[in-house]
Amino acid sequence: MADVPIAGLGGLTPLQAADTPAMDMLAAKGCSGMLHTVPAGFAPGSEIANLSVLGYDVAQVFEGRGSLEAASMGIDIEPGEMAMRCNLICVDDGKIKSHSAGHISNEEAGELIAFLQRELGDEAVRLFPGVSYRHLLKLRGGDKRIHCTPPHDVPGVPFRNVLVRAECEEAVPTARRLNSLILRSQELLDRHPVNLRRASAGKDKANSLWPWSPGYKPRMDTLLHMYGLRSGVVISAVDLIRGIGVYAGLTPVLVPGATGLYDTNYEGKARAALDALRENDFVYLHIEASDEAGHEGDQQLKLRTIEYLDHRVVQPIMDELRTWSEPVTVAVLPDHPTPCALRTHTGDPVPFVIYRPGSEPDGVTVYDEFAARAGRYGELRGDGFIRALLQGQ
Numbered sequence: 001m002a003d004v005p006i007a008g009l010g011g012l013t014p015l016q017a018a019d020t021p022a023m024d025m026l027a028a029k030g031c032s033g034m035l036h037t038v039p040a041g042f043a044p045g046s047e048i049a050n051l052s053v054l055g056y057d058v059a060q061v062f063e064g065r066g067s068l069e070a071a072s073m074g075i076d077i078e079p080g081e082m083a084m085r086c087n088l089i090c091v092d093d094g095k096i097k098s099h100s101a102g103h104i105s106n107e108e109a110g111e112l113i114a115f116l117q118r119e120l121g122d123e124a125v126r127l128f129p130g131v132s133y134r135h136l137l138k139l140r141g142g143d144k145r146i147h148c149t150p151p152h153d154v155p156g157v158p159f160r161n162v163l164v165r166a167e168c169e170e171a172v173p174t175a176r177r178l179n180s181l182i183l184r185s186q187e188l189l190d191r192h193p194v195n196l197r198r199a200s201a202g203k204d205k206a207n208s209l210w211p212w213s214p215g216y217k218p219r220m221d222t223l224l225h226m227y228g229l230r231s232g233v234v235i236s237a238v239d240l241i242r243g244i245g246v247y248a249g250l251t252p253v254l255v256p257g258a259t260g261l262y263d264t265n266y267e268g269k270a271r272a273a274l275d276a277l278r279e280n281d282f283v284y285l286h287i288e289a290s291d292e293a294g295h296e297g298d299q300q301l302k303l304r305t306i307e308y309l310d311h312r313v314v315q316p317i318m319d320e321l322r323t324w325s326e327p328v329t330v331a332v333l334p335d336h337p338t339p340c341a342l343r344t345h346t347g348d349p350v351p352f353v354i355y356r357p358g359s360e361p362d363g364v365t366v367y368d369e370f371a372a373r374a375g376r377y378g379e380l381r382g383d384g385f386i387r388a389l390l391q392g393q
Helices: 021-029 046-053 065-072 106-120 169-189 193-200 223-227 239-247 266-279 289-296 299-321 384-391
Strands: 031-035 081-092 095-098 125-131 134-140 208-215 232-235 251-253 282-285 330-332 350-355
Touching: 021 299, 021 330, 021 350, 031 384, 046 239, 065 081, 065 134, 065 208, 065 239, 081 106, 081 169, 106 125, 106 169, 106 193, 134 169, 134 208, 134 239, 169 208, 223 384, 232 239, 232 266, 239 251, 266 282, 266 299, 289 299, 299 330, 350 384
Parallel strands: 232 251, 232 282
Antiparallel strands: 031 350, 081 095, 081 134, 081 208, 125 134, 330 350
């Protein structure tokens, strides 16, 4: 939900322009700061940022987005296998039009992925359906030393300009195989009945696979072990976040109606978080809606999703926590900015607030990208945020 000032919002960011009394209350009663979630040398992806939020040394543990999503899907990565996120995207006139194929439904996407597995799959290539446009590709014998472009980074760019490139001679066969899958998928998908129906309804076609973020099975210590927690839960509509949670030792909780979009089940997620808090030490509650609005470049939708988060998640959680006898520490932050003007992620630091009942506030009275800079925590990096949250440091 972090952004930059927008002329159409009177020179305010969506977070500043939105009505956010619950998050402002947390800021007034808690302590704020800025967190660098994208270490130098890494692209500002959600996988990098969320691992950083949880305090992991990204350079030591990161093995690509696909392997993390596989954990959420219950799919093991065997020795000799490479996993990749694999989007269904829309290509129009040779250019990437939509990284999400117009936010294709689970049912439509599942049919297309099953079709492509029958047509393109073999002993080395396996496709697994995920949620909406987000799917998994496993490639036996794949070499991760390839350069892949996240499709949400290049809207409007000719797809041939950003095909997979080998970073060394040994990875050339892997790059060729993946590019062949992309081109063959376009031939197969364009006239598929699902896409013909979508086109007749004025929707974007899901007419290309797009694999990216390669890696092998990661080796991560659990968050529970690192910080002495007895149990924890992750709540998200996004396979990537649930997969990070699995490797971190958190139990995924699925919420009916959770979509990862503006129409997600906000109330259901808030209820699930409260229920989980009664039995667990730690809950990681993730809501994707503002990120997707940023990718769409829709500033009014982004503002509305921030208000939904405040009114329908933060406020009811805080209302109920006030009735509990056991104090609960609450933090709010984005994983990374997704500015509407850019329609992609940036690596700028994000604002956070930590509210710990009984602690002395720092004088910041509202929650946004600028007010948080004056907070007690200043600028944090590495595991600074998670230690401040869990250990009061």
